[in-house]
Amino acid sequence: MLNALVRLLAPVMLFWLGSAVAGVSISSTRIWPAQDYTRLTLESKQAIRHNMFTISNPDRLVVDLEDVDINETLNQLAGKIATDDPYIKSLRIGRFKPGIVRLVFDLKAEIKPQLFDLKPVGEYEYRLVLDVYPAHPLDPMMALLESATSAPQPAGPVAGETRIDTAQSAPGITVPDNVPEMRARTLIIAIDAGHGGEDPGAHGRRGTHEKDVTLSIARKVKALVDETPNMRGVLIRDGDYFIPLVGRVSKARKANADLFVSIHADAFIKPNARGSSVFALSEHGATSTAARWLAKKENEADLIGGVNLDIKDPYLARTLLDLSQTATINDSMKLAKYVLGELSNINDLHRGHVEQAGFAVLKSPDIPSILVETAFISNPDEEIRLNDSAYQDKLARAVLGGIKRYFSQNPALSKPKLAQTD
Known part of the structure; x- marks a missing residue:
């Protein structure tokens, strides 16, 4: 009887012991x-x-x-x-x-x-x-200055005056001849490639990852910005790695950016959704259900990408003391409208107006910031276009065209470097 019981329980005991030591x-x-x-x-x-x-x-x-x-x-x-x-x-x-x-x-x-x-x-x-x-990270502003001195400078106006050249904006957009002149100062454009690393973003049916498309377009935008007299582009992400949303804002502010442009590719459950969109921050809720849904999806990027919640960014904590962002949001809306107008020349618009919602990546209190959904990566036709280098060039030129139009109507003022402490 005892032997029979041992034979019966032996497999269970072996399984339990294996589980205990595994x-x-x-x-x-x-x-x-x-x-x-x-x-x-x-x-x-x-x-x-x-x-x-x-x-x-x-x-x-x-x-x-x-x-x-x-x-x-x-x-x-x-x-x-x-x-x-x-x-x-x-x-x-x-x-x-x-x-x-x-x-x-x-x-x-x-x-x-x-x-x-x-x-x-x-x-x-x-x-x-x-x-x-x-242990000793490179200061973004110093890196920018080093790249500016090492890179060949494009031909531009004489020292002492700055004029933003708007002649190369996308077809169909008429730029005023009386472009306001500004004191000589390099305009810093922060270009943010959405997602990255552990966070691939949306993906198309052909296997295209949003993080790869956005980085390619962002690099093209930076190249065009750097070719523009008195402008310099700063890539928030220049590789396949993850940056928290709040870290993107912080990097732009540490670089003393004049504008912040976040590049994305949209997605929806229905593959026929198509077109480009441009978004700005809203202090008072989303302008549509779709905008609210998109902001929620983009804000969840930190969960996918992986954020260490125990670490706070002391620099950003110091710079977000002024919660009044009305003036910055107004400027963001102007920039968004110009970029949307340029995009309308190369692609259908998902909506014919700028939308607003609570995008975390746009919450800089003093930098006009927009989020550009270049096209729907979930749409098979638009996925093909997003992978096409020539089409990426068109998107980059459209973004630059919108930036130029913004500065043609809103001359940049003197912007001292933000105080930084250890």
Whole structure:
């Protein structure tokens, strides 16, 4: 009788013992190197308990993972470290002691790491995210000045006066001849490629990711802006990596930007939705149900991309003290109308007027800011056009045309560099 009972319970006991000793299995690993920071992601079906510390001479970062299996997926992570990664030289993975897997990162420079958990969202399971920031980040304004001095300067007006050339705006738009003159000053245009890294944005039926299209268009806009006398473009994102929405606003303000243009590609459940749209911030609710839905979708990008909620941006906290944005929103509406007018020459408009909603990425108190939905990536025809370099050029020229028209009617005033403290 006893032997029969043992035979009956043996499979259950073996299963229970196996479950008790089995560790968390890593299902996916990703690494996103960038000049701003390098992000490393471990994905699993369960949350991972962890610990982190740094060692100097030489600089190393140690991450201990509790009750994690060393499987092939985890072992392959070391091979994903690129030789040109700005901060990580190499990675070693091994069993430190029973129950602890240790990751040792050999570093190229002193860093300020952040390690945090993300709960399942969208298509992602639990994520353990390591962000490797430089200990001494490059000041955006200094980077801009360095690029301005190293890049060849386009021919422009004589020193002392600045005139924005509007002759190259898109066909069908008449620009006044009496363009106001301004004191010589380089106008800074912040160009934000939507989404990036862990956050792919919308996707088309052919597999096109919004984050790739927006970056390509943003780079083209920057190139055109840089060719324009007395203008300089700043890319908020210049690679496939994630930047939180509030971080995008902060980067634009640190660069002392005069305008902020966020580039996106729209999507809808019905593939026949089509056309371009331009949005500005609203203080009093969305102008339509569709605008409210789009703002909600775009604002959820931080959940997908992965934001460390324990870290606050002290710079942005200092600069958002003035919550009165009425004047900035009015200027944003003017800019949006000009850009929408230029887009109407190359594509259908989804709506013939500028819409407003509570987009988090547009909430700068002193920089006119717009969000451009270039086309519907969910529309098969528009997805093809969004992947076409020549059409991307047209979109970039339309955005620049709108910017030029804005400055032709709204001369930029003197804008001292914002005070920054440590």
